[in-house]
Amino acid sequence: MNPDQPNSKRESGDDRRVAIALAARQIIVEKGLEGLRTRDIAARVGINIATLHYHVPSKEALVALVAESLRDDFKAQALRHSRVGKSGLERLHLEFADFRETVADMPDLIIILTELVERARRDATVAEIMLPMRDFWRNQFAEIFRLGMSDGSFRSDLDPEAAALISTGAMSDCWRQSNPSLSMLERVQTELERSFIRKS
Numbered sequence: 218m219n220p221d222q223p224n225s226k227r228e229s230g231d232d233r234r235v236a237i238a239l240a241a242r243q244i245i246v247e248k249g250l251e252g253l254r255t256r257d258i259a260a261r262v263g264i265n266i267a268t269l270h271y272h273v274p275s276k277e278a279l280v281a282l283v284a285e286s287l288r289d290d291f292k293a294q295a296l297r298h299s300r301v302g303k304s305g306l307e308r309l310h311l312e313f314a315d316f317r318e319t320v321a322d323m324p325d326l327i328i329i330l331t332e333l334v335e336r337a338r339r340d341a342t343v344a345e346i347m348l349p350m351r352d353f354w355r356n357q358f359a360e361i362f363r364l365g366m367s368d369g370s371f372r373s374d375l376d377p378e379a380a381a382l383i384s385t386g387a388m389s390d391c392w393r394q395s396n397p398s399l400s401m402l403e404r405v406q407t408e409l410e411r412s413f414i415r416k417s
Contacts, residue, residue, distance in 0.1 A: 234272050236262045238286035241279060246325050250336050250343075255279075277342050283329065284346050290326060294319065305365020306414065312361065313388075313406045320392050321399055327392055355381045362413065371413045384409055 240261035244253050258279075259269040273279040298311050320327055334351055337344035358381035365371035371380075391397065391405045 230272070233262070233264070233268075234282060235286070237269065237272055237279075238282050241283050242286065242325060242329050245283070245329050245332055250332050253279075277346070280333065280343055281346050284333070284350060287326060287330060288350065290323065291319075304368050304370050305361050305363075306370035306410075308361045308364065309358075309370075309410065309413075312358065313410075316388055317399060317402060317406075320397070320402065327389075331389070331393060351385075355385050357381075358384050365413070369415060372415050375413060380413055 237258060240258045241253060243261070244257055255266060255269055255273075259266050262269070273282055294315055298315065300308050300311060303311065330347075330350075333343060333347045337347045355378075359377040362371055362375055362377035362380045366373055366375055366377070387405050387409060388402065391402050394401075
């Protein structure tokens with residue numbers, strides 16, 4: 218082994234998995250999850266079926282790879298805006314801004330996430346992979362509301378779990394409309410904030 222290239226195989230494999238995930242995501246956007254075919258993914262990546270199955274040997278592995286790529290994108294976005302030392306209200310503003318940024322700059326992520334969560338309703342395999350992602354998002358909001366209740370940003374009688382469900386559900390539903398717009402999303406977020414903040 219060349220000591221100057223100790224990770225070349227691993228990096229090549231990682232690059233291939235990234236390419237597979239991106240190809241799968243493009244097909245989900247174009248055709249939905251029902252239209253996802255391994256042959257189409259292999260053709261887009263420029264590999265044969267055997268090589269594709271080496272990296273993603275099953276439907277579960279493919280969905281997990283797509284979910285992993287979504288998590289990586291959302292994590293990278295969150296890291297661009299530090300939450301350290303922020304109040305509950307300030308963190309809520311950041312979460313709202315991140316969602317607006319996603320639908321403005323990366324709308325495919327919302328389409329793919331929605332498609333997979335919908336499929337999870339009738340597919341236990343997909344549910345096992347996707348529902349923890351959805352629950353993590355809701356739990357982030359619940360933590361924000363708990364912080365805001367303790368620092369005085371939000372009403373003291375707020376139900377954090379219910380508020381989290383209302384927030385994530387409202388934003389997701391807003392972007393699933395036939396003619397979604399950032400202006401409507403901002404209006405929804407403004408109304409959500411008004412219902413949660415402590416009145417002076």
